[in-house]
Amino acid sequence: MSVQTSKVPCRSCGSLNLRRFLDLGVTPLADALVRPDKVGEPEDRFPLEVAFCPDCTLTQILEEVPPQKLFVDNYLYFSSFSDHLLAHSERHADWLIDARNLGPDSLVVELASNDGYLLKNFVDRDIPVLGIDPAPDQAAAANAAGIRTLERFFGDEMARELRDAGHTADVIIANNVLAHVPDINGFVAGMATLLADDGLITVENPxxxxxxxxxxxxxxxxxxxxxxxCTSIDRLMQRHGLFLNDVEFFHNLxxxxxxxxxxxxxxxxxxxxxxLAAExxxxxNxxxxxxxxxxxxxxxxxxLLGLLQDLKSQxxxxxxxxAAAKGSTLLNYVGIETDLVDFVVDRNTHKQGTFMPGTNQPVLAPRALIERRPDYVLLLAWNFAEEIMAQQREYLExxxxxxxPVPAPEIVGG
Ligand SMILES: [Zn+2]
Known part of the structure; x- marks a missing residue:
């Protein structure tokens, strides 16, 4: 594929000099698990091309699928299904409460608060919270658990409404959401509007x-x-009067x-x-x-395709x-259909009973690994490798x- 510039403007700085460097083909939406009655029907497919902005250093995809299609209709990611993430979140909350001296007069706002898995730690210590998340099932789960949550997309308009109603945030948390936002300038402007003068924003992102x-x-x-x-985030923040002041890195998250x-x-x-200097x-950059x-x-x-074909021929x-988005991306890009991989397991009960987008493997509960005893399990959720292998000791034993599968295909266990 030849490198070329794009007519699409950079999402951060608006530059028209974006340079494309990767084309992953035309793929179905990675989170669009297929319900049993829809298997075999045509799925929406969109080009998946990645570009770099030489002006503000931000890497981005060129296609913009409307967020409503991605995060509202049939969005099935519930944070509470990962023990590792829950422990990480609890440590983060404990640190914030301590470092920022949070109490009954504080306000902690979380953007994309999902089912309230993180804010719960503040509620348990009587610190007022406000969760904001557009996904209806997740927002409802949070509210049912006593974690005040608004079912909305966040942006500057919403931040102004909150500020006009007398709210400012001592802490704003935005974990694994900034990548999901098409209008990042509106989102960051909203954070600047809502944050108290001496407040702290923490943002986690791959x-x-x-x-x-x-x-x-x-x-x-x-x-x-x-x-x-760090460089691209700092340039984005500075455009809205905010500054990147500290950086932490979590190798295994x-x-x-x-x-x-x-x-x-x-x-x-x-x-x-x-x-910043190392980048x-x-x-x-x-x-x-x-x-x-x-x-x-x-x-x-x-x-990877060669390895799977070899094993299959033996x-x-x-x-x-x-059955997460990255799994779907890998199956579709590599071309792993039901002739190579029979089924996919996932701990998320909302996903069980559905089928993988594009490649059509059924999604089953993890106990299928014990009941059906496949010889190999392709670890699509490699980001939770340790947690999953610990849970699957019986299968391994x-x-x-x-x-x-990544960075290079490797067989583990046995
Ligand atoms: Zn740019």
């Missing part, structure tokens, strides 16, 4: 450096409009997650300065860093673990093996 270095191409799908670095600390004042820690030094990625990804695709049976 790191584009890990995406490239660890070949996590399956984290690219239509729900993820943007792929951030979602394949490498950054947490940015952001506020109205420019008070950068040494650590933040080091991250410039490593080349992450320049197109060359990304230009070879398409060949790398094609290499992984061929390797008579092995293969299942997969993780019975001789089962996992195949971890």
């Amino acid at each position: 790191y584009v450096r890990e995406l490239v270095d660890r070949r996590e191409f399956d984290t690219i799908y239509h729900e993820h409009y943007c792929y951030y670095s 979602h394949g490498g997650t950054l947490r940015w600390h952001i506020g109205h004042q420019n008070v950068r820690t040494e650590r933040a300065l080091e991250y 410039e030094e490593s080349g992450l 320049h197109f060359d860093y990304y230009s070879a990625f398409a060949d790398t990804v094609e290499g992984v695709r061929k390797q 008579g092995a049976s293969i299942a997969a673990y993780g 019975g001789g089962g093996k996992f195949i971890v």
Whole structure:
């Protein structure tokens, strides 16, 4: 594929100099699990191409599927199904309560609060919270659990309404949402409007450096409009009078997650300065860093497909673990249909009984690994590898093996 510039403007800075570096084909929406009565019917498909902005360094996809299609209709991600994420969230809440001296007069706002898994930690300590999430089932689950949640898309207009009603946030938390927002300037303007003068915003998001270095191409799908670095986030924030002041990195969360600390004042820690300097030094702020990625990804695709075909020709049976968006992206991009992988298991009861988009494997409960005993399980949810393998000790002890697809296909266990 030849590198070319695009007529689509950059989502952050509006530049028309975007340079495309990866084309993952025309794929169904990765979260659009198919209900049994719809199997075999045509699915919506959209191009999946990735580009780099040389002007503000933001990596992004070129297609814009309306968010209503992605996060409201049939959105089935419930955060509370991951023990690892729950523990991570509890530690984050404890730290915030302590570091920001939060109490009954404080307000903690979470954007994309899902089923309230994180805000629950504040509610348990009598700290007022407000969750905002457009997904109706998740917002309803949170409200039912006593976590005040508004079922809305967040942006500057909503922030002004809240501010006019007398609310300012001492803490705003936005975890794994900024990638999901098409109008990032409106979203960040809203955060600036709602944040108290001395307030703190923490934002968690996967790191584009890990995406490239660890070949996590399956984290690219239509729900993820943007792929951030510290530099691109800082430039976005500064446009709205906000500053990136500290950076943390969690190696084992979602394949490498950054947490940015952001506020109205420019008070950068040494650590933040080091991250920004390292990004410039490593080349992450320049197109060359990304230009070879398409060949790398094609290499992984061929390797994985070859491995599965070899195992299958030796008579092995293969299942997969993780009916999440990245699993769907991997199955569709690599071309893994029901002739190679028979079924997919997932712990999320809302997903069981559906079928994978595009490739049509049925989604079953994890106990199917014990009942049906496939020889291999392709680990689509590799970001939860440790957690899943610990849960599947019985399968492993019975001789089962996992195949971890990235950074390079590898067989584990047995
Ligand atoms: Zn830009």
